[in-house]
Amino acid sequence: MHHVGIVVPDESQVRAWVDLFGLKEGRRQDVPEYEALCIFTRGPRGVIEFIIPSGGVLAKFNKGAGGLHHVAFEVDDLAAETERLAGQGVQLLEPKPVRAGPLLINFISPVYTRGVAVELVQTIDADPVVPTE
Numbered sequence: 001m002h003h004v005g006i007v008v009p010d011e012s013q014v015r016a017w018v019d020l021f022g023l024k025e026g027r028r029q030d031v032p033e034y035e036a037l038c039i040f041t042r043g044p045r046g047v048i049e050f051i052i053p054s055g056g057v058l059a060k061f062n063k064g065a066g067g068l069h070h071v072a073f074e075v076d077d078l079a080a081e082t083e084r085l086a087g088q089g090v091q092l093l094e095p096k097p098v099r100a101g102p103l104l105i106n107f108i109s110p111v112y113t114r115g116v117a118v119e120l121v122q123t124i125d126a127d128p129v130v131p132t133e
Contacts, residue, residue, distance in 0.1 A: 002074040002121045003040065003047035003129075007058055007066035014039050014050045023048065026130030029101040034058055038100065042130040070107065072119035078104050081120055092120070102129060 008014055018025060023041035030037055035056035041048050051069060053059040061069060075081040078097050085092065090112050097104040102125030108118040 001046070002072040002119075003049045004068070005038075005049040005051055005070040005072060005119065007051045007053065007061045007069045009052070009064065009066050011037075011039075011052060013066070014041075014052070017041070017048070017050065024130065026128070027101060031098065031100045033094075033098045040129045047130055070117035070119045072105075072121050074121050074123065076122070078106060078120055078122040082106065097122070099124075101125070 006017075008017075014025075017023060018041060021043055023043050026040040026042060026047075028037060028039050034051075035054050036058050037052045037054070039050045039052070041050065049072070051058060051066075053061070058069075061067070082092055082097075085108070090108060093107040093109055097106045102123060104122040104124050106120050108120065110117050
């Protein structure tokens with residue numbers, strides 16, 4: 001597993017999580033394709049991505065209240081994984097992967113995963129999303 005993505009309406013909600021759980025903030029990444037600022041954090045047992053929409057469909061997620069959006073799995077080769085899934089009749093949401101800083105990403109539709117949005121992540125830059133100590 002790479003991370004869990006949570007949509008929040010504003011940055012104050014990120015601060016509340018960071019303070020409550022002692023998370024360490026890492027990379028901030030604007031993703032224009034999704035009209036969102038993504039803030040990656042690390043806790044003692046994993047990474048949480050907070051997604052702050054500035055518009056688009058993410059701003060309407062869960063009637064604007066936000067919430068758990070996706071689980072993300074790391075893959076070595078997103079193109080190969082896309083091809084493998086296509087062989088099983090599974091199409092990804094985007095026609096081509098989206099560049100999000102040091103990552104290439106795409107999503108499996110919840111139609112194929114019993115209502116759970118699954119993000120596939122390929123690291124393409126050695127710069128970590130959230131530094132480890």
